[in-house]
Amino acid sequence: MLVGPVLNAVPSLGEEWAWRGWLLPALTDSHGPLIALPLSGVAWGLWHSPLTLLGYNYPVLGPWAGAYFTGFCILGGLVLGWLRLRSNSVWPAVVGHGAMNASAPAILLLGDAKAEPNVVVAGLTGLVGWALLALLVVLLYRFWPIRAGRPARVDTI
Template sequence: MMATPTIAVLAVWVVNRRTTPFRQMATETGLTLGPNRKRTLLILLTAWLGTPVLIVLAFGLSIALGLLPADLSGMAANLRTAGLPVPENLPLVLTAQIIGSALIGPVLNALPSLGEEWGWRGWLLPRLVESRGVGQAVLISGLIWGAWHAPLTLLGYNYPSLGPWAALMFTGATVLIGALFSWLRLRSGSVWPAVIAHGSLNAVAPMIALFAAPDTPPNYVLAGITGLTGWALMALTAACLFRFWPVRQA
């Protein structure tokens, strides 16, 4: 499923290959490192490290608000249910898992993440910017991205307690996540920082499940990076990025 946006990009290129050489198309859709390689590499590193930091901040804020257990009792209960020993220092184990996922996850997830990002942020976003401007382009691309997830989210994916309403909830999340990914793409002129951020998000965000006891799952509508707590953090981060570090217009 994650490969379909890339398949669409390639299909568009096949139709226009006589007028648009692949090298030109690759440059226009961000497969290169952009006009300033040093800046792109710096932004890529920021995406690699910043994405898990934002997710951990969402975890921390959720714990502070009482939306997640601070004592990791859910993680201990899950280990006992699985017949595994409970480590004496659960916070250390969780920290090690998050660090490992943050460092390795973007590499392991790079190919499937590229499958999405080359379509959404590589091809679609710059064309929307040209016709609608940055603000509308970010909003429209985020809405389209959310609608594309509907086959999963209508089944309650990410928000199991909501059932079909999860599709609407996750569309709000995709707009905000998409805003951050769009800044990475437009600021660098390359799709690769968004690919790394997407890979990191997919690797680290699901660790919210480690906070869940078998009989008391977290309130995913409120907690974590895709809950309302994360929405607030992402909205603030996106507003600061677009305000203080202007983006390229294409």
């Protein structure tokens, strides 16, 4: 759990460079953070939809898998977007994305070896994870609000 976020930051860099480094500041400029943050999460989720529809995250959901994972991406994107806008740097979001990717398979390691986990409910991308992410979003935005001002463009970081 300590090494995973750093190792997973490498493949997460490309996504975060695009979603939180370029798209989020562009949407924030045109629509403000209240619209930009969830909208960038929707874009992130739709981008994952082809892989998710092939059964990658939720093999039991069929065609609903893309919409379900988009819900996770909105909540996860609010956390990663907060990191991006609060720090004015893409790097905390890169490491945060790496941490999410590193912790997601923990359900397989910590669960019952004889019974496959219900990934719709359990784990970071399941309803339990959604609830924890929603609580984290409320705490972050309530007690450490995003600083006013224009976020730095990714090419200036």
